[in-house]
Structure formats: C-alpha cells, structure tokens
Amino acid sequence: MTKDITYTIKTKQLIDNLKSVCANYGLGNDGNEFKIITQVFLYKFLNDKFRYEVKKLKPELGVNNDFNTALTKLKKKDFELLMDLLDENVPRLKPHQLISYLHNIQNSGDFAKTFDDTLRDISIENAEIFSIKSFTGAKDLLFDELSAFISDRSERDAFCRAIINKLFEFSFEESFEYYFEEKYDFFKDIFEYLIKDYNSDSGGKYAEYYTPNAVARIIANILVPGKVKQARCYDPSVGSGSLLMSLAHKIGEDKCTIYTEDISQKSSTMLRLNLILNNLTHSIPNVIKTNTIAQPFYLEKQKFDYIVSNPPFKLDFSDFRNDLEKDSFKERFFAGVPNVPNAKKESMSIYLLFIQHIIYSLNESGKAAIVVPTGFITAQSGIEKKIRERLIDKGWLRGVVSMPSNIFASTGTNVSVLFLDKKADSDHIVLMDASKLGETVKEGKNQRTVLTREEETRIVEAFNSKEAAEDLSVIVSKKQIQEKNYSFSAGQYFEIKIEYVDITVDKFQEKMKGFEQRLNELFAEGSRLDTEIQKQLKGLRYE
Structure with a gap:
C-alpha cells in the first residue's frame, strides 16, 4: 500500500x-x-x-x-x-x-x-x-x-x-x-x-455537520446488502455529500444517478467537488441549490429508490412556517408542522419535516436511512409519535440502530438511524442498541466515539441477518411495537435475565452473616452521626 x-x-x-x-x-x-x-x-x-x-x-x-x-x-x-x-x-x-x-x-x-x-x-x-x-x-x-x-x-x-x-x-x-x-x-x-477547515461544525443559521465515515459505511452496507442494477439516489439535505458517496460506491458509480437539494451555496460547491473526485460527474446537473422544505425541486418530478439524510435537527424556520400548513403541503406533512416556541426559535425541530418529506419522496419499493436524535424513537406524543405510527401501521420500518454517544465530534446529541423500506418485513423488525460500542478519542477540544471496522461489521451483519444478539439487537414484530406505544428503543424489548447460582447452606449462612455485620456497622455509624449533629445544633447561637 x-x-x-x-x-x-x-x-x-x-x-x-x-x-x-x-x-x-x-x-x-x-x-x-x-x-x-x-x-x-x-x-x-x-x-x-x-x-x-x-x-x-x-x-x-x-x-x-x-x-x-x-x-x-x-x-x-x-x-x-x-x-x-x-x-x-x-x-x-x-x-x-x-x-x-x-x-x-x-x-x-x-x-x-x-x-x-x-x-x-x-x-x-x-x-x-x-x-x-x-x-x-x-x-x-x-x-x-x-x-x-x-x-x-x-x-x-x-x-x-x-x-x-x-x-x-x-x-x-x-x-x-x-x-x-x-x-x-x-x-x-x-x-x-x-x-476540514471550511466545513463549519459550530452551528449558525444553516449549520453543516459532517457525517462520520463509520456511520456512512454502516448506512450504505445496510441499505444495499446485495447487487443493484440501476438506482436513483437522493439526499434532501446533502451537505458535502458523504452519505451519498458511500452509497454510490456500494451500488457502483456507473449504476446510480444522484439527486440532491440543499439551501447552502457552500455545501453545493463542496458537493460538486466531491462528485468530481468520486467519478460521479454525470450527476452534477442534478445538484440543486434550494430550500427543500419550502421550495422542493424534485417533489413532483421524481420518486427515488434510495434516500439518505443527516438533516439539521434544530433550525429556525419561523419565517415560512405558516405557509407549510396550507392545503398544498398537508399530504407531505401528514403528521404536522412544529410550532414556533415562545423562546429560542432556533430550537424548532426541522428534522421532523425532513422525515416526512423523505417518506413522501420514496417510490413504491424505496428504501431510506435517516439520522435522527435518539429522543425521537421514544417520544410519547406529538409529531414524533404520529410519524412512528405511520411507519409501523404501513409496514415501512425495517429497523433502527441507536449509535454511541459523541459519534459526531461536533454535537453531543445522541443519534439513531431509521431504516425505512416500503417492502419491509413487518414480522422481523430489527431494533439495535449500539450505544456501548466504540472507543473514545480526543479531536481538538472535543471527544468523539469511534467505531472499529470489526464493530461496523458486527452491526451490519446482525442487522442484515435479522439476528438477535445479546445486549445488541432484538427482533420484534409490528404488533409488539404497537403494544409498546410505538417505541423504537431496543432496550424496551430486551429480556430481563436473572442468573441463579447454586450455593451450599454454609456458604448461604456465611453470606447472611456478612450482610448482618455490614448492616450493624452502618447502623452504628448512623447513630454516631446523629449524636454529632445534635451536639452541633446545641452549639448554634443567634448573633
């Protein structure tokens, strides 16, 4: 090499x-x-x-x-x-x-x-x-x-x-x-x-967060487990295109046509360079600079085989929010539009609009992977739950992978990846908790969790084989998720295991004697502290 x-x-x-x-x-x-x-x-x-x-x-x-x-x-x-x-x-x-x-x-x-x-x-x-x-x-x-x-x-x-x-x-x-x-x-x-010096992670009106290579590879390998003849691939919040690059390499650059939208001119410029470097020049004419939520270019022009997205989670879109409640938008935003908070408009959950936009943009056999804040998968009400209900009731959820914390160096938000499939197997939905995997490394002032290639492979293989792995994944049905209030959290479905160990009578009595001795020591220490506290209280004087 x-x-x-x-x-x-x-x-x-x-x-x-x-x-x-x-x-x-x-x-x-x-x-x-x-x-x-x-x-x-x-x-x-x-x-x-x-x-x-x-x-x-x-x-x-x-x-x-x-x-x-x-x-x-x-x-x-x-x-x-x-x-x-x-x-x-x-x-x-x-x-x-x-x-x-x-x-x-x-x-x-x-x-x-x-x-x-x-x-x-x-x-x-x-x-x-x-x-x-x-x-x-x-x-x-x-x-x-x-x-x-x-x-x-x-x-x-x-x-x-x-x-x-x-x-x-x-x-x-x-x-x-x-x-x-x-x-x-x-x-x-x-x-x-x-x-690296120009793709700002620090926020701003239209912050651009770079998706880690490990997450991009995991998404590509789960979305495309086998060979594909031809595919139309789309990202509605593309940024510099790291998710699409991994997907295109998995499918084959000559077998896929890429379509993108993003409001940022800087992102569009970086994406063009990324497409050229990765032998995907033929897709540059499909790069559109636009506001995907308010002015989608491809909405009625094209449906897609594969969609990947790491959308902005929070963003102030109050200046065009009311327009999204008009009848022309209601079919796309079936679960609703987030309200404008009284304070911190920048905390508006714009990612909920991107999820709904992606669902609308899939073709009849389309597949998608969406990075979301992990809180989305368990929210008990609101737009979040309505989206989850739609995915389960329609049979479109293939599975969820909850990632380790700090997988993104730029944000401490815990993230999960939703995998959608219009032809999903509703009796074998994969819920995975990968939060305990990875090792922590320091990148500048930030700490980041990095997955090894072996851990990436473990996640992909367990997901694609629909394998229940201890402390990692569980296979559940549509009905089970409905019974759990549409929760997508793997932890709520893991079996609680109680281990029984055979011990002799003498060992049992020895353990009980140890517990009794420890309790007596704690009681004695508590009594001593009570006496000391009373003594100190008597010494207090009003000045």
Missing part, C-alpha cells in the same frame, strides 16, 4: 502549499480562502483529468513529456475529433487553458487577468456538465475571479504566479491510473482533508 500512502501525502502537501500561498498574501483564515483553495484544487484536478483521458485516446501526445506542444500542433479537425471521443463527463480544455501553458507565460504582463480569463472561459465552455442549478434554473460558474480576492492590485500577478507554480509542481495523473485500475479510493480522505 506504499503507492496510496505516497499519493495521499503528496496531495495533502499540495493543499498545504496552496493554503500557504493564501496566508502569504493575507488571506489566511479569510472568508475567501475557502473559495480559492477549493476552486484552484478543482482546476488542477480537471486539468490533470483532461490530460489523462486524452493520453489514453492518443498515447503519442504524452511522448517526450511535452503534452501541451503536441496538443497545440494537432490540426483543428483532429483536435475536434479528439474532443468528441472523450467521455461526456471529462472537461473540454484547450491548449492555452492548461496549467503548463500558464506556467510558461507567467512572466507576461497582466498575468492575473490571463489567469482569471482562463478560468472564466473554462467555466462557460463546460457549464452544461459542471454547473450547479438553483431552484429557478439559474446556473452558477465553476470559478470566480480569484485574483480579485487580493485587495492590493499590485500583488495580483504575483499571487496568481505563486498559485500556478504550486499546481505545476504536482500531478494527479499517476493516482488516476492507480485509482481506476486498482479501485483504491483515496479521494475520500483527500476531500475531508481539503475541506
């Missing part, structure tokens, strides 16, 4: 070098640093992907290590034919848009303008595949005018030269060969490293 380690180290060094350039020009920890780092990284990736795919079609272009010159010398009709032969998900670049060309002309006048113009042209010429749409259909651009983030105009040329030099020193091409031939996916770790 030395190759993957080498590629990972070098790629992380590139990211660190780009951050260093930003810091040297006053953009360290600046709000625009995120845009610069992610967009420059994306430009490098697309540049190298283009070179890699073109060389596969025409290997002679890679001879003598002068790809740019060889590409430039192609006749116009030969170049156009070559572009036509490329897979539709590969970016189309021109010789003067390559990093090697910019590197060679970096000392020309007004280089920053050349750099920005190059990125703008790439955006426009590849908009059909690589642009993200809003609810209204408007498309964004791949790249901003990056040099404009440098306020001192006299430094812009030098800044762009520094960026190009860092990009020129590095190549993805060998890692592409290793990734596609060996099927080793190191881009997941790279993506996490790339965005």
